[in-house]
Amino acid sequence: MEEEVKQTGINEQEEYIINMGPQHPSTHGVLRLVLSLKGEVVKNVEPHLGYIHRGIEKMCESITYQQIIHLTDRMDYLSAHINNEAVCLNVEKALEVEIPDRIKIIRTIMSELTRIQSHQLFWASFGMDLGGLTCFFYGLRDREKVLDIFEETCGSRMIVSYNCPGGLMYDIHPNFQKRVKEFLKYFRKKLPEYDQLLTGNVIFRERTVGIGKLSLEDAISYGVTGPSGRASGFSCDVRKHEPYSAYDRVRFNEILFTEGDTFHRYFARIQEMKESMNIIDQLIDNIPEGPYAVKMKPVIKLPEGEYFQRVETARGELGVYIISDGNKNPVRVKFRSPNFVNLGVLNHIARDFKIADLVAIGGSLDMIIPDIDR
């Protein structure tokens, strides 16, 4: 019996092993964490993945490039539009298609709306992780407004599939600009409520400040990107460093903090919502006339070679790597998903904190499980 315990390798005797998940309210999906506890203190976290593995990368090898778009929606479903964009940009880059400004700007606006709604849901569920159930409803109330805009323009609320190689599936709805402006006006008024309810709360500060510190060195060596990495001071915003779509023509700040604790991972997202609204502000009135898609061949065949494109999703850097042999199907597709990499750091920063802190840290990394397993 003693040897058996040793063989598993994760726990010593006298440690209290708990299975957190795959069904658990705070793992946000089917993530399974095996915790070794000493009292309330977490000694080791071992994530067990694969509960929602659908083999998206393998499936991509047998379908065309237009079809891959629809699979990418299902990875990080809160950044569905941005995932689509990554594949489209990669295909367009490979085919050397020139994309008109109209498409670029609409894509950027949609990406930023996606980012806002993703961070709204983050705020909502983070509040719930910490026990403040009211946050959830406040967050979802505002998110509905973005989803309504999506519904009008894309025909779908969450899994939008609005991009296609060469442009967009269809033109924007005539109401689009008006609705987006209304939303910005509405949300600018509502965002201070978020601060009143959570950011400024004493209990919330006590629960998050100084918890789960991630140093800059660790953030870089683990490859933690997105708001989680930027909270540690890791300047990793792809929109800034390798501008794609219309990001080269807008002015915005990269939100950087140096503390790297749970609070600043949270706060970076709140600030990013403001920056996203600024970006949309600059673009919404400047959508030029023109076609909504470039005429492409019905069957897209990428020239032989390897292609890589990265974009900034709401959670970090998404890389799409395609190897083509000149056929209509790719030979190999690899997604560098931000959530999988961000999850790797969990054990490092959550160790020696309490269970409640683990929940807060996990919440602040803002993990989407289908993106981890793909």
Next chain:
Amino acid sequence: MNEGKVFSLYDFTALTKWIDTGLHHAMSPFWAVITELLIIGVLILIFYALIGLFLVYAERKVCAFMQNRLGPNRVGPFGLFQTIADLLKLLFVELVPIKNADKFLFNLAPFIVIIASFMAIAAIPFAKGLHAIDLNIGVFYVMAVSAMGVIGILLAGWSSNNKYSLIGAMRSGAQIVSYELSVGLALITVVILAGSMQLSVIVEAQRDGWFIFKGHIPAFIAFILFLISSTAETNRGPFDLAEAESELTAGYHTEYSGIKFAFFFLAEFMNMFIVASIAATVFLGGWMPLHFGAWAAGFNHVMDFIPPFIWYIVKTFFVIWLMMWFKWTFPRLRIDQLLTLEWKYLLPFNLVNVLVMAFIVLMGWHF
């Protein structure tokens, strides 16, 4: 004595005396006492169930309005019968047997929890002459009895054979034992002012002004401290660490289903009610109407016509509403922060507060 006349309108002592003598005439003293016990038991049981059902409904409505939604609104007018429908469902739902659970303790635990809250109700004065038992150590009795509930919670966590339950129960044990002190000291502050532990005497002493106004700042501080620590003692948010949905799924009652779960659920709400009624009785004058000094005689007279039971219920629900308000606003504390709050802040503060109150009473500075 105009005032006294109005009060006698709503005095239940005459009614209870009349029933008592009537029973004693009809049967032997032994059977009379048994009958009285039965009547009181049944009445309290009905009251308990009604209040429990209403509280569940109230909580759902209050939290719904705080969260921009409507809450239950399908079953009956304004969804009033929703909780009754839920209770019926819980009555008929299957009791899932747990493997390797300590069957006896597992079944015993919900009863201990519910009996503890049931017993505490007996000592609460709802109106003049309307309480089951008027102990001369009423405050002490209520505290002692309501503290018994923690045994049930610990047993539930231990016997469930579930690791989450055990963590929840251990948290709950540490929490309730610590906050018991603060609750006690906050009540002692008022006991010093009233000079009695008998709840009816405490209420009677507030005839010309509630203690929260009478007792200067210390009484007000004691009220706030009592509110905080009693929320913690009843395992409600932001101190609901024993359940901590996002951490421990459901804490100590993870493995309970059906009516046994309903017992825990109901007991939690009733504990809230008991705590709120003690707060109302001790700080807000219990069933006493709102009175100002002699300068507002007309106002005082009008207030006298509102039945004391209504006064009591309104005050209790005001306190309950306060507790719901901060449950649905604040995030949850962590276990070490919870204990730090009690031992490093509330307890010393409370001790100083008791001293200040004793000094004020000694000098006769109170109103």
